[in-house]
Amino acid sequence: MAKTARSAAHRGFPTDFLTVDALSPAQLTRVLATAAKGKQNRRFAARALAGTSTVMLFEKPSLRTRVSFEVGITRLGGHALFYDHSKERIGDRESAPDYGRNLERFCDLIVARVYEQRVLQQLAANCEIPVINALSNEHHPCQALADVLTITEHLGGVAGRAVAYVGDGNNVALSLAQAVVMLGGHMVVVTPRGYALGGEDASAVRGLVQGKGSFTATTDLDALSGVDVIYTDAWVSMHHEDAAKRLKAFKPYQVNSAMMAKAGGAIFMHCLPSERGVEVTADVIDGPASVVFDQAENRLHAQNAIILHLMGKA
Numbered sequence: 001m002a003k004t005a006r007s008a009a010h011r012g013f014p015t016d017f018l019t020v021d022a023l024s025p026a027q028l029t030r031v032l033a034t035a036a037k038g039k040q041n042r043r044f045a046a047r048a049l050a051g052t053s054t055v056m057l058f059e060k061p062s063l064r065t066r067v068s069f070e071v072g073i074t075r076l077g078g079h080a081l082f083y084d085h086s087k088e089r090i091g092d093r094e095s096a097p098d099y100g101r102n103l104e105r106f107c108d109l110i111v112a113r114v115y116e117q118r119v120l121q122q123l124a125a126n127c128e129i130p131v132i133n134a135l136s137n138e139h140h141p142c143q144a145l146a147d148v149l150t151i152t153e154h155l156g157g158v159a160g161r162a163v164a165y166v167g168d169g170n171n172v173a174l175s176l177a178q179a180v181v182m183l184g185g186h187m188v189v190v191t192p193r194g195y196a197l198g199g200e201d202a203s204a205v206r207g208l209v210q211g212k213g214s215f216t217a218t219t220d221l222d223a224l225s226g227v228d229v230i231y232t233d234a235w236v237s238m239h240h241e242d243a244a245k246r247l248k249a250f251k252p253y254q255v256n257s258a259m260m261a262k263a264g265g266a267i268f269m270h271c272l273p274s275e276r277g278v279e280v281t282a283d284v285i286d287g288p289a290s291v292v293f294d295q296a297e298n299r300l301h302a303q304n305a306i307i308l309h310l311m312g313k314a
């Protein structure tokens, strides 16, 4: 359902940010430019959200997302309210559409971390205020914005770069793949058999490829030769219940110094939290190629930028 009045598209900008491909490649590039400006100047857009309130609905735990949104919104002069939804799912006590219809009467923006993407869609379709996906089982678009900002800072851009994601074909992998190919990069997703991105998701990513970019999905670790980035995430996500089976299947896909040597000069990325000695060894994540805390910092700058664009303030 299209939104109409207050939050309706500003200069063609989408009304909500539920997936990376809600943006066009040109809009994604503009958001990254705004993020870079905000990073350079702590006072950037310091009053842009004055008089506004954001509700942060979280069904799952968080360190980076919660703190970076709350601090980021404060830097933009706004007020953020954290609503802990870990004890029950949105929809249990009251339907997701009714959440949207109520919250738009008090608030100017919804940031939600949920299990099901469907809940975000229902919220977004039933309120006039923007909704931002702060992670769902399927997508993690704010993480991907921070990641491509980090790649740009370290490698000068994403276009023409080979970004390899190794491990579980999960929410982080899907959003990263969308962002990388939209910016003209080469995305390589290397997973064990049975843990690739879903078929529909993979073909949707292929459909987003720009310029000379490409998308490759494989189980073959030789695909990591010569890549510019090696990225991994936890093998067991917050919504997974089959930990023992996963830990066994993923063992050969651990990022360690031998894998980094195969890439030869790649930077190492991880969205965090990470378990050292499981998906990545301590010498890699704590070593000189690791940019994981730059990624964490960039969450704030990337999120402030998307907020400013969604709210028509950039």
Ligand code: CP
Binding pocket: 061, 062, 063, 064, 065, 066, 135, 143, 271, 272, 273
């Ligand atoms: N990377 C990330 O989203 O971290 P949190 O789960 O701590 O928010």
Ligand code: NVA
Binding pocket: 135, 136, 137, 170, 171, 172, 233, 234, 236, 237, 238, 239, 271, 272, 273
């Ligand atoms: N894939 C992880 C990301 C955590 C930031 C999860 O969904 O738990």
